[in-house]
Amino acid sequence: MSARARAPRWRRWRRRLLMLPLVLVLLSILQVLALRFVDPPFSMFMVARQLRAWTAGDGDFRVAYRWRDFDRIAPTLPLAAIAAEDQNFAAHHGFDLEAIEKAREHNAGGGRLRGASTISQQVAKNLFLWNGRSWVRKGLEAWYTLLMELMWPKQRILEVYVNVAEFGDGVYGAQAAARTFFGKDADALGTAESARLAAVLPNPKGYSAARPGPYVQRRTQAIQRQMRQIGGVAHLEQLE
Incomplete structure (x- = not known):
């Protein structure tokens, strides 16, 4: 040629x-x-967890996940998620700059690392991406966060969050967590149970909602206080 x-x-x-x-x-x-x-039938984190089980030779493992609409989840659970993870969720546009600065100052002083990811950022990561710390993944996380904040109402972001968040190893979403740990449906969760589920979110593989240790018990109590301080379930009306 x-x-x-x-x-x-x-x-x-x-x-x-x-x-x-x-x-x-x-x-x-x-x-x-x-x-x-x-409604998403799965998240990328669920896919990754299932693949890890299969590659490890655990052919019987199945991710626990069942979607529940927002009005079929006890309002105390999304409230607990806001109180524990992102108290400025209703006001920010995907990124909490004040929380980022506080986390930076805290981490510079040493001790337990503190994150500043908003609920919107966590949805972007869990739903669309993979775990890791690369700049590529962080850039994509920011992009998807911006898209969601532009195209989804806040209530939709929170609805997806409580449905795809991991509450235990391979246990994703409010319904699977409620059935697995408390033997009830997501709409029957009480305040203490919702706060306990939110308490394990930083490390759902290391902490147990079914058998809470001292840290989870203390954090559960703190989350319940924060739920009251931000106005109780009436706080969710700001998202509509």
């Missing part, structure tokens, strides 16, 4: 490569827009 014939082919491939970022951006926008109305 002559050099003249190869040149148009190279230009075609170059155009395709240049179009690839735009295609990926459009696909991510469509993905987020669709999930505003369609």
